[in-house]
Amino acid sequence: xxxxxxxxxxxxxxxxxxxxxxxxxxxxxxxxxxxxxxxxxxxxxxxxxxxxxxxxxxxxxxxxxxxxxxxxxxxxxxxxxxxxxxxxxxxxxxxxxxxxxxxxxxxxxxxxxxxxxxxxxxxx
Amino acid sequence: xxxxxxxxxxxxxxxxxxxxxxxxxxxxxxxxxxxxxxxxxxxxxxxxxxxxxxxxxxxxxxxxxxxxxxxxxxxxxxxxxxxxxxxxxxxxxxxxxxxxxxxxxxxxxxxxxxxxxxxxxxxxxxxxxxxxxxxxxxxxxxxxxxxxxxxxxxxxxxxxxxxxxxxxxxxxxxxxxxxxxxxxxxxxxxxxxxxxxxxxxxxxxxxxxxxxxxxxxxxxxxxxxxxxx
Numbered sequence: 001x002x003x004x005x006x007x008x009x010x011x012x013x014x015x016x017x018x019x020x021x022x023x024x025x026x027x028x029x030x031x032x033x034x035x036x037x038x039x040x041x042x043x044x045x046x047x048x049x050x051x052x053x054x055x056x057x058x059x060x061x062x063x064x065x066x067x068x069x070x071x072x073x074x075x076x077x078x079x080x081x082x083x084x085x086x087x088x089x090x091x092x093x094x095x096x097x098x099x100x101x102x103x104x105x106x107x108x109x110x111x112x113x114x115x116x117x118x119x120x121x122x123x124x
Numbered sequence: 125x126x127x128x129x130x131x132x133x134x135x136x137x138x139x140x141x142x143x144x145x146x147x148x149x150x151x152x153x154x155x156x157x158x159x160x161x162x163x164x165x166x167x168x169x170x171x172x173x174x175x176x177x178x179x180x181x182x183x184x185x186x187x188x189x190x191x192x193x194x195x196x197x198x199x200x201x202x203x204x205x206x207x208x209x210x211x212x213x214x215x216x217x218x219x220x221x222x223x224x225x226x227x228x229x230x231x232x233x234x235x236x237x238x239x240x241x242x243x244x245x246x247x248x249x250x251x252x253x254x255x256x257x258x259x260x261x262x263x264x265x266x267x268x269x270x271x272x273x274x275x276x277x278x279x280x281x282x283x284x285x286x287x288x289x290x291x292x293x294x295x296x297x298x299x300x301x302x303x304x305x306x307x308x309x310x311x312x313x314x315x316x317x318x319x320x321x322x323x324x325x326x327x328x329x330x331x332x333x334x335x336x337x338x339x340x341x342x343x344x345x346x347x348x349x350x351x352x353x
Contacts, residue, residue: 010191010194013194013195013197013198014193014194014197016194016197017193017194017196017197020193020197030258030261030339030342030343031258031338031339031342032255032257032258032261032338033193034192034193034194034196034197034257035196035255035257035258035335035338037193037196037197038196038197038199038200038203038331038335039200039335041197041200041201042200042203042204045200045201045204046204046207052201052204052205055198055201056201058198059198059201060198060201062191062194062195062198063195063198063199063201063202063320065142065195066195066313066316066317066320067142067146067158067159067160067314067317068138068139068142068159068160068163068188069188069189069191069192069195070160070164070192070278070281070313070314070317071138071141071142071160071163071164071167071185071188072138072181072182072185072186072188072189073189073192073256073274073278074160074161074164074278075164075167075168075171075178075181075185076178076271076274076275077164077168077275077278078168078171078172078178079178079271080271080272080275083245083272083275087239087240087241090239091236091241091245091249091276091279092279094232094235094236094239094249095232095249095252095276095279095280095283096279096283096287097231097235098228098231098232098235098252098253098280099228099252099253099280099283099284099310099311100283100287100291100310101227101228101231102224102225102227102228102231102253102306102309102310103224103284103288103291103292103297103306103307103309103310103311104291104295104297104306105220105223105224105227106220106221106223106224106225106227106305106306106308106309106310106333107220107224107292107295107297107302107303107305107306107309108220108295108297108302108306109216109219109220109223109224110213110216110217110219110220110221110301110302110305111216111220111297111298111299111301111302112216113215113216113219113220114213114216114299114301114302115299117215117216
């Protein structure tokens with residue numbers, strides 16, 4: 001029974017992806033269907049159209065296995081091995097460095113503004 | 125019939141590798157055992173060893189990938205539960221993400237320019253910190269190679285997964301707000317999967333960062349291109 005419930009809840013989540021995909025192609029939006037689906041789900045929860053218990057166990061099931069869903073796309077690297085030969089190998093440390101810069105700026109800036117505005121929550 | 129067998133075989137192989145590396149990761153806590161990384165690595169080894177093309181693997185792989193969409197919608201739940209925290213921090217959230225996205229776009233292009241990479245590679249590299257489907261669209265829009273941009277997105281993602289927590293500790297970014305936004309802005313959904321391990325506040329901040337950086341990125345990428353060329 002528990003698994004039936006999880007499956008049904010995942011179908012609800014999937015419907016949001018389908019609606020998102022449809023909106024994306026119909027209005028030529030710059031966001032992918034899944035992200036539009038996320039925004040719609042957030043709106044539906046906030047407006048109490050969807051209640052948390054209707055989707056919570058399905059969501060928890062998906063999120064606890066989140067990394068597995070990235071594996072197929074990651075394996076796609078196999079077709080682009082040639083890009084990383086010779087000088088191309090430098091692309092890897094370059095992306096790593098640029099990612100650290102991104103992480104530092106967004107983390108540091110947000111943390112500093114939050115501390116300055118003296119909001120206590122989330123600033124232990 | 126044979127097609128179904130092959131598909132099922134690859135689904136099963138992926139799930140088993142994931143479960144095994146996941147168990148090992150939780151036992152030994154080594155960065156290189158991070159399941160998405162270790163499993164992909166093993167699968168690539170096997171495909172290379174038996175000369176199996178990626179398209180054949182994807183007969184099964186596509187069934188796993190299909191769940192990525194609903195999983196991203198599911199990120200609305202931690203986001204919704206932490207809405208009060210977000211409301212309190214509108215300014216730091218928006219400011220941190222906007223500057224972070226700009227840094228990601230600009231520094232990637234700048235470094236690649238310094239090392240003399242071709243314009244096509246630079247344009248492909250530009251959206252690397254943004255979630256895969258959006259990054260591919262941005263890359264295609266500005267003249268890069270969309271499928272290759274997905275590869276760069278993965279490298280950025282694994283930077284966050286493998287080194288993110290250590291880097292954040294080292295740079296004293298220690299609030300749930302800063303850690304979540306740092307991971308989500310630099311490493312999109314993969315960073316968010318790491319943020320889920322750190323806590324619900326981190327996870328919600330990271331999903332906000334992932335979503336907003338996709339939005340900001342599609343607007344800012346053409347501007348950065350214009351700055352460079």
